[in-house]
Amino acid sequence: MLLLIPSLPFLGFLVNLAMGRRLSKTASGAVACAAMFGAFAAAAWSAWSLVQMPADARGIVQQVAPWIESGTLSVPFTLRLDPLGALMTLVVTGIGFLIHVYSTAYMHDERDSEYARYFSYLNLFAAFMLVLVLGASFPVMFVGWEGVGLCSYLLIGFWFTKQSASDAGKKAFIVNRVGDFGFLLGMFVIWNRFGSLDFQEVARQAGQLPPEAAFGVLSLGTLLLFVGATGKSAQIPLYVWLPDAMEGPTPVSALIHAATMVTAGVYMIGRNAVLFSHAPETLAVVAGIGVATALMAGTIGLVQNDIKRVLAYSTVSQLGLMFVAMGVGAFAAGIFHLYTHAFFKALLFLGSGAVIHALAGEQDIRRMGGLRKELPVTYWTFLVGSLAIAGVPLLSGFFSKDEILWRTFSGGHTFVWGIAVVASLLTAIYMFRLVFLTFHGERRNAGHEHASRSPGAPGHGSHGGHLHDAPPAMAIVLILLAVGSVFAGYVGVPAVVGGGNRIEHFLAPSFAAPGVDASGEHGASPAEALSEAEHPGGSKGEGGPGEELGLMAFSSGVALAGIGIAAYFFLRRRDVAGRLAASFSGVHRVLLNKYYVDEAYDAAIVQPIKRVSERVLWRVVDAGVIDGAVNGAGSFVNGASAILRRLQTGSMRAYALSVFVGAVVILGYYVWR
């Protein structure tokens, strides 16, 4: 049954790959959607049978095939579903299905073969993502990990005739390779230390160890794994590919670069929660990187003008928050935020896709405005998504983000908490800047057409002032996701306001070492193990319920303040925003240019590599050594022949003489020897 979950999308991929050229758009879209729906049904069925099991023994294992057998290394191709995996599988298949449906409308202007190619890539991505989620050991996960990277490359560069799109695809792939290298090394360290690559076996062994007091093998291994996570999940220093990945079709940005693939790093840390919680040094790094990324991406998001880039930086920032949760040991909170984020970020991206679709490829928010009346469905759903991500009370983002902030604060990481609060304030500001600039105010540049239209970019021409709102397939998906964005958070209502925080209890077994008694000496949850390690004698319940409620009110206030600030600057007094940007023009320019990180990487890494390649590898090694050897062999034969060919005079008598001399020499040898 578990095998069915990744197999169905893979089957859809094969069908569209083999017959896509001959299928009509309706047929190839239907195949892809049906495959995803089948996977969703299988995932739901599996999750349901998981829930039926007793809470402390939830797990479904399916050994598919023996895979790698070499000496003491034995890695079977095994899939395992546990509470964490079930949640991720449902998110991937559920949101993935909705985005497939959305894509049938969004990509409708493509040619038949391109359309089938798009859906085959999308299905392949889903298949690999599900392998990543369900894999029961590091190598199986790594198969999915690499596969989603490949699909990400293929889909970012989907419009490969456009230079910037194919460049962005390559950038994503190469940056991810850097992270993957760390992941591989981490895997080696784990193998070397534990002699196993199975998640449960590693967790069982790690669970019996005390947390590492100083930097040791565990810290090294987890740190290397975290390098892999920074690549996949777009954290400092490897986040640079994600904003560029927006060159791909918008549904791809929603599915891969917001809802699912980029969360793989967070998921991987959650999957190895026991391991990470035994390496406090790594966790400190994770939290530090997470909060730095959240702040940095938030500030960049404030000034960007491309609707999708703002959302991309928002994704980077939210992923940073998830890593903060992981870093402070609140694994359930991080996964909870991952889950709610998948709803509202997919919604926001698809909403921006609807806007781009209506405006025939226009992505610059300075040329939008006043779309509220003309695109009502898009506007209202986008507003819901923005409210959810900003953390307005009673929406999904509020519960998950507040959980992270509370856990950070109660864990004693006040400094990290402070920065995280600033980052969530920024979230509210840049999201509502986006909403106000896009949908409110006056329509700017209404007659403008096709300025930055991508090749084959979707959309019907928006001639004149009349725009079409999202077509039915897109509208339904937007509404469903909006409903999800509102209600998804209610599985994790914290106990202090009367909820049971069911998701945390549901996920808890996934973060505990198997075989260790839940009430045992080494702590039921790694969070506790960690907080015990960091604060001996103290447990996590430092703040009482009153404090938690206070913080909740505070972060609601922060969200509303952010919306208020955005409303003041971008709705009422646009001139003040402009003046502010002008008076801090230096800061503004730095933010607009994304802290010049791309330029710095270009100068520090790309250009030196290019220079070495050109001056040394090309001019010296290739042209000198390799070509030299080949050409040298040729010119040696040439030179030797130039001497030898003097022997061939063409003169009959010379030949006769040489025959005669030869005969005399041979005879002489036999006579005189």
Added chain:
Amino acid sequence: MVPLGHYLMLSAVLFATGTMGVFLRRNVITVLLSIEVMLNAVNLAFIAFGRTMGSVDGQVIMFFVVTVAAAEAAVGLALVIALFRHRESLNPDVFTSLKW
């Protein structure tokens, strides 16, 4: 009876004469004639050896050589005629075009 050494001496002188002719004469026909002289010098040596040893093998080989020499003369003269038609010359030094 004439001793073997005399025959061999004559044979060597004839062979040397023929060789000199091959290398020194500037006429292809004369070169062919010189080759005939060399062949007959060898024939003489074969017969002399055969007679001294009381065997007919030397004479048998001589007949083969004479046969081959006749064929060689026929082919050689035909080549000479063809070459002469081509270049209007019988000097072997003229025919040097068969090289790289």
